[in-house]
Amino acid sequence: MSKFWSPFVKNLVPYVPGEQPKLAKLVKLNTNENPYGPSPKALAAMQTELNDNLRLYPDPNSDLLKQAVARYYGVQGNQVFLGNGSDEVLAHIFHGLLQHDQPLLFPDISYSFYPVYCGLYGIEFDAVPLDEQFQINPSDYAKPNGGIIFPNPNAPTGCLLALDAVEQILKASPDSVVVVDEAYIDFGGETAITLVDRYPNLLVTQTLSKSRSLAGLRVGLAVGHPDLIEALERIKNSFNSYPLDRLAIVGAAAAFEDREYFEKTCRLVIESRDKVVGQLEAKGFEVLPSAANFIFARHPKHDAAGLAAKLREQGVIVRHFKQERIAQFLRISIGAPEQNQALIDGLGDL
Numbered sequence: 001m002s003k004f005w006s007p008f009v010k011n012l013v014p015y016v017p018g019e020q021p022k023l024a025k026l027v028k029l030n031t032n033e034n035p036y037g038p039s040p041k042a043l044a045a046m047q048t049e050l051n052d053n054l055r056l057y058p059d060p061n062s063d064l065l066k067q068a069v070a071r072y073y074g075v076q077g078n079q080v081f082l083g084n085g086s087d088e089v090l091a092h093i094f095h096g097l098l099q100h101d102q103p104l105l106f107p108d109i110s111y112s113f114y115p116v117y118c119g120l121y122g123i124e125f126d127a128v129p130l131d132e133q134f135q136i137n138p139s140d141y142a143k144p145n146g147g148i149i150f151p152n153p154n155a156p157t158g159c160l161l162a163l164d165a166v167e168q169i170l171k172a173s174p175d176s177v178v179v180v181d182e183a184y185i186d187f188g189g190e191t192a193i194t195l196v197d198r199y200p201n202l203l204v205t206q207t208l209s210k211s212r213s214l215a216g217l218r219v220g221l222a223v224g225h226p227d228l229i230e231a232l233e234r235i236k237n238s239f240n241s242y243p244l245d246r247l248a249i250v251g252a253a254a255a256f257e258d259r260e261y262f263e264k265t266c267r268l269v270i271e272s273r274d275k276v277v278g279q280l281e282a283k284g285f286e287v288l289p290s291a292a293n294f295i296f297a298r299h300p301k302h303d304a305a306g307l308a309a310k311l312r313e314q315g316v317i318v319r320h321f322k323q324e325r326i327a328q329f330l331r332i333s334i335g336a337p338e339q340n341q342a343l344i345d346g347l348g349d350l
């Protein structure tokens, strides 16, 4: 702490991202990255863009990418907002759309960045407990609120909320913004973007970090009513005119155009997930039903922190959250087949 800090900084509690180890050899199953790598067409587009034009600023509106996203989802360009990763998009959403008198609602077990944004922007929140099966119960959100946000599938549980349940939440709070954070939707869910024309209070966020394997590029997006998007554009244009660089714009646009590669790699992750779930269950783990590229599992006889430490000794890193209710769970990303095998081998005979 220093006397030079703005006063509010001393009370900030920052988000702690999963470890990015400097040792290359580790089997990294801790931050839900995609094992298959970006579309070759995205890489080629970025290579072509790697030229003297980098001396010029990028298009501040990233129109090429906005149009690619709009085409992909069958919406208009003015229904799409883009940012430097969906974390930045979420930050602008909290700042521009969720700062109201009533508390913001989100699940007690959820993306741990949400309370951090609340701290940053001075937003009161009310954490709504998941039910006994770690599921979101839509009727728990039918109470006065200044906004609602939840990941779907939820993180770190991986559990999916059906689209009609999402709709139930939207209908119960027509005067609040409902944000559905679809970071993992492509691994087994149905996007709520199909509902944006019917619900002006719905905002859906997505990222290219997981299903499109571009975590290093930092591209995220939101789709919703043009009035919601307009608020986000105001924030963005008061913060950073150029959140997406030239490489990110062309690379992300090409990734959206390459449907075939995207669908193939998502399918591979889903197949691996089903296999890993079976293998873990055979070892006695309880695994929550996952529609994501990770699974959330606990063993009735082995302490989660101990298992994580044991795996680390074998060179496999998974994520463990020291949080009430989920302290006995491990969150394990689905990797390439040989990485998943290293996980199973590393656990050994339990």
Ligand SMILES: *Cc1c(COP(=O)(O)O)cnc(C)c1O
Residues within 6 Å of the ligand: 084, 085, 086, 087, 088, 111, 151, 155, 181, 183, 206, 207, 208, 209, 215, 218, 219, 220
């Ligand atoms: C990974 C993740 C994000 C952030 O994605 P980026 O686009 O890489 O910033 C947002 N929400 C949830 C629930 C995530 O798991």
